């Protein structure tokens with residue numbers, strides 16, 4: 055079987071902070087499911103430190119420290135390094151070479167149209183301060199990541215769709231000019247809308263460290279409880295328990311939509327058998343916000359406490375984490391170097407192969 059018929063998964067994260075519930079429900083949980091499904095020939099997770107540096111070049115310490123944090127998060131949620139290859143972008147020099155060659159296949163006009171990059175440019179103030187060329191071109195480096203691993207299945211959040219689209223264009227152009235070489239990737243996004251877009255605890259569109267509206271996988275029980283009780287708004291019209299309430303635009307219900315399964319009712323709130331029944335009661339009136347929040351806290355605790363326990367174990371064994379990364383890097387290095395060689399052959403940058 056050649057690499058084109060294999061099912062090869064690649065996902066990646068920028069190591070810019072600890073991972074939170076939004077990451078968990080939008081991607082980490084799914085990675086564990088993919089890992090345990092046994093359906094894939096290879097699963098790779100790339101810690102994209104070079105990409106993170108494109109907008110954190112003035113704060114390398116942050117990136118450095120978060121590499122270990124992010125691996126701790128992976129291992130705590132159940133990612134198994136024997137089944138999943140975890141590696142670091144900057145340790146794979148082939149990725150840089152590929153990026154340089156792919157730059158020729160992308161116009162600056164095309165890069166400027168990437169909606170995710172556009173939004174990030176605004177958010178980071180690059181529109182006024184000047185836009186670093188490295189940041190502008192990071193979608194090209196992401197195309198290098200994806201193609202270097204021969205990855206054809208890319209599970210990502212919606213904001214990453216423009217990157218995969220751009221990668222597909224690069225693959226098509228490369229193969230057309232230099233001959234069939236690169237594998238065409240496909241993006242896979244979560245089906246469940248509420249899991250795809252978990253809002254911050256304050257109702258803002260996304261969890262973000264600077265807004266203080268995250269629940270981190272490493273947060274303790276008290277912190278989680280305070281975030282839910284102190285920051286999550288429900289329905290401002292639902293003043294008395296007997297008032298009819300709204301479940302849409304109600305953050306507690308947005309979280310229940312994302313995390314609650316029927317089993318939690320049997321365990322913690324047996325007066326209902328599913329979320330729809332609970333919502334019905336809330337809309338009718340007679341169900342208090344306190345009960346809803348308490349239920350949510352119980353669910354979150356049931357999810358987070360095993361993650362916390364697992365994290366504690368790994369925290370006392372950081373050396374093993376370095377071993378896991380070293381092993382992941384050497385495996386990834388082999389794969390990515392091979393792709394670079396194929397690319398260079400296709401581009402006829404193989405001067406010494408047939409000189410003698």
Ligand code: TRP
Nearest residue numbers: 064065066067068102105196199
């Ligand atoms: N851009 C991705 C993010 O910010 C991270 C990433 C880098 C990635 N390389 C990748 C994701 C390759 C998927 C495949 O989340």
